[in-house]
Amino acid sequence: MISRVIHNVVSFFKIISGVMLILMMVVTCADVVGNMFGYPILGSEELVGIMASILLAFALPFAHREKAHIGVELLYQKFPEKAKKINDGVIELVSSVFFLLVAWQCWGYGGQLRQTGQVSAVLELPTYYILYSVSIACFLLFMVIFAEFFSLTNGEKK
Amino acid sequence: MSMYTLVGIIGILVLVAVFFTRIAVAYAMAIVGFAGYWYLTNSTAALSLLSREMYGVFSSYGLALVPLFVFMGFIAFYTGVSSKLYDMAYKIMGGVRGGLAMATIFACTAFGAICGSTTATAATMGTIGLPEMQRYNYGNRIAAGSVAAGGGIGILMPPSVVLIIYGILTQLSIGELFIAGIIPAVLVAFLFVLAIMIYCAMYPDQGAKGEKFSIRRKAFAVLEIWETVLVFLLVMGGLFFGFFTPTKAGAVGSCSLLVIALVQRKLSFKNLLNAVYDTLKTSCMVIMLVAGATIFGRFLALTKIPMESAEFVTNLSLPGWAIIGVICLIYLVGGCFIDALALITLTIPIFYPIVTNLGYDLIWFGVIIVLITQMGIITPPVGVNAYIVKGIAKDIPLEEIFIGIIPFLLALIVAVALLIAFPSIATFLPGMIG
Numbered sequence: 001m002i003s004r005v006i007h008n009v010v011s012f013f014k015i016i017s018g019v020m021l022i023l024m025m026v027v028t029c030a031d032v033v034g035n036m037f038g039y040p041i042l043g044s045e046e047l048v049g050i051m052a053s054i055l056l057a058f059a060l061p062f063a064h065r066e067k068a069h070i071g072v073e074l075l076y077q078k079f080p081e082k083a084k085k086i087n088d089g090v091i092e093l094v095s096s097v098f099f100l101l102v103a104w105q106c107w108g109y110g111g112q113l114r115q116t117g118q119v120s121a122v123l124e125l126p127t128y129y130i131l132y133s134v135s136i137a138c139f140l141l142f143m144v145i146f147a148e149f150f151s152l153t154n155g156e157k158k
Numbered sequence: 159m160s161m162y163t164l165v166g167i168i169g170i171l172v173l174v175a176v177f178f179t180r181i182a183v184a185y186a187m188a189i190v191g192f193a194g195y196w197y198l199t200n201s202t203a204a205l206s207l208l209s210r211e212m213y214g215v216f217s218s219y220g221l222a223l224v225p226l227f228v229f230m231g232f233i234a235f236y237t238g239v240s241s242k243l244y245d246m247a248y249k250i251m252g253g254v255r256g257g258l259a260m261a262t263i264f265a266c267t268a269f270g271a272i273c274g275s276t277t278a279t280a281a282t283m284g285t286i287g288l289p290e291m292q293r294y295n296y297g298n299r300i301a302a303g304s305v306a307a308g309g310g311i312g313i314l315m316p317p318s319v320v321l322i323i324y325g326i327l328t329q330l331s332i333g334e335l336f337i338a339g340i341i342p343a344v345l346v347a348f349l350f351v352l353a354i355m356i357y358c359a360m361y362p363d364q365g366a367k368g369e370k371f372s373i374r375r376k377a378f379a380v381l382e383i384w385e386t387v388l389v390f391l392l393v394m395g396g397l398f399f400g401f402f403t404p405t406k407a408g409a410v411g412s413c414s415l416l417v418i419a420l421v422q423r424k425l426s427f428k429n430l431l432n433a434v435y436d437t438l439k440t441s442c443m444v445i446m447l448v449a450g451a452t453i454f455g456r457f458l459a460l461t462k463i464p465m466e467s468a469e470f471v472t473n474l475s476l477p478g479w480a481i482i483g484v485i486c487l488i489y490l491v492g493g494c495f496i497d498a499l500a501l502i503t504l505t506i507p508i509f510y511p512i513v514t515n516l517g518y519d520l521i522w523f524g525v526i527i528v529l530i531t532q533m534g535i536i537t538p539p540v541g542v543n544a545y546i547v548k549g550i551a552k553d554i555p556l557e558e559i560f561i562g563i564i565p566f567l568l569a570l571i572v573a574v575a576l577l578i579a580f581p582s583i584a585t586f587l588p589g590m591i592g
Contacts, residue, residue: 014435014438017438018431018434018435018438021225021229021434021437021438022434024222024225024226024409025226025229025409025412025413025416026413028222028226028405028406028408028409028410028413029409029410029413031406032402032406032409032410045403045405048222048405048409049217049221049222051222052221052222052224052225053216053217053221055225055438055441056216056221056224056225056441056442056445057216059438059439059441059442060442060446062435062438062439062442063438063439063442063443063446064182066439068439068440068442068443069182069183069184069185069443069446070182070183070184070443070447070497070499070500071177071180071181071182071183072177072178072180072183072495072496072497073180074178074495075178076178076179076180087179087180090179091179091180091181094189095181095182095185095189098185098188098189098192101205101208102208102209102212105205105206105208105209105212106208106209106212106213108209109206109209109210109213127217130213130216130217131209131212131213134212134213134216138212
């Protein structure tokens with residue numbers, strides 16, 4: 001049940017990321033074309049930068065789920081089955097705790113930036129949104145990895 | 159040796175050991191870097207390092223570049239531009255001995271000009287080029303070798319994801335790095351063709367002559383690839399003449415390719431979604447590598463290893479080219495075991511100060527590293543492209559593929575030697591940017 005909810009949230013985040021990618025492309029092209037006719041889009045680079053950070057943050061859990069990250073398989077394949085499971089369990093536990101820490105720290109730092117009222121140079125958009133989105137994405141990533149760990153340990157009991 | 163240096167060396171050893179657990183390389187760098195930083199400072203400093211560095215990476219200049227250029231490559235991949243490129247190269251070169259293998263190299267180079275991924279290039283050219291070469295009874299070695307090695311040209315030919323990452327990590331101009339890659343990439347392509355010619359002269363039965371075409375049909379084939387030429391000229395021309403920033407070039411490139419594909423009805427909605435989602439996956443993989451390398455780099459900086467090794471190497475009183483040679487050797491050996499991008503993000507914090515101290519041009523050094531990693535992706539045991547070829551042509555034994563790669567590996571070594579002897583091959587074009 002919980003894993004299905006996580007799965008759906010990850011997929012929802014993936015769609016937001018995809019929309020951001022198309023928007024980034026369209027806004028930048030509109031700026032290039034507008035510039036040729038003397039109507040550039042004010043602060044388009046800032047907008048695109050913020051979109052890029054949301055895109056990349058929100059796609060993190062999806063990328064993890066789809067095993068997009070590079071790992072070294074060389075020795076692992078020679079491990080016995082039991083050692084592979086213990087190895088995977090330890091990795092998942094450590095990685096999930098790590099991303100929980102990142103989520104917590106980014107949320108806190110975002111709060112600090114919010115209080116100091118830091119904004120971008122041209123459009124004066126608040127920058128703490130970047131940290132909040134990284135924090136939310138890392139929290140979801142923690143849930144994804146922890147769910148993997150949970151299903152691995154449960155599978156072993158059976 | 160100071161305590162800090164010792165902790166740094168232990169950190170590096172632990173990291174290498176942790177790699178073998180199959181953990182994502184990016185996660186491993188971040189976790190080990192964080193733990194080491196904590197050990198050398200305190201929990202508050204280490205925890206705040208996490209948020210500061212994540213913010214730094216996710217708000218960095220050049221961040222938007224990665225998804226935009228990766229997207230351009232995947233659109234090209236899903237629209238089947240590659241078959242036209244192969245067709246053009248085949249009509250021009252197919253008639254000579256080894257011509258089909260040469261056509262594969264040129265088609266790979268052209269595809270690399272709009273796609274930054276080597277695996278995508280090898281996969282797409284493998285499915286087109288390999289059956290053709292088998293139809294003309296080409297030897298397995300030359301057929302598999304040309305696809306695997308040709309696919310690698312994509313990481314040097316701009317737009318190149320590896321060069322973007324190098325640019326972000328070193329804060330060099332990504333536009334200049336792109337421009338610097340063009341001539342070396344073409345040089346490598348020519349050296350590959352030369353390798354095929356020599357190989358076919360030695361073993362004439364391995365690469366039979368293909369069909370010959372009239373000049374008229376050759377000319378038509380060249381006209382057929384107008385989309386690729388147009389997009390490449392738009393992106394690189396815009397960068398070269400200073401019309402665009404690299405981000406704008408990436409957006410214009412992917413948008414124009416997308417519009418052409420949609421107008422020609424070459425891209426279904428399903429494939430558009432595939433291109434978008436593949437882009438998200440690759441971009442996240444890349445950006446997490448940068449984040450991991452940044453956190454690990456901060457730990458290394460605290461241990462002073464990069465500065466001390468730079469000082470040590472400078473005091474060795476060895477000639478510069480010998481030190482560059484040793485660095486190349488480290489990349490070559492490392493590239494056999496670790497993925498190219500991961501290796502670069504991991505080692506840049508250490509080698510960058512050394513090369514800076516020696517007074518070398520850093521754009522030139524970027525091109526050299528990319529050339530070396532190009533060798534890594536075709537050498538055993540990790541050579542990704544060799545496995546991709548194996549995945550497409552299941553009947554060719556892996557040993558045959560790795561043997562087939564040898565002539566191309568020699569060509570790459572010649573290319574590196576030429577670049578070390580004549581750095582202007584890489585620095586000449588960026589020097590002309592107005």
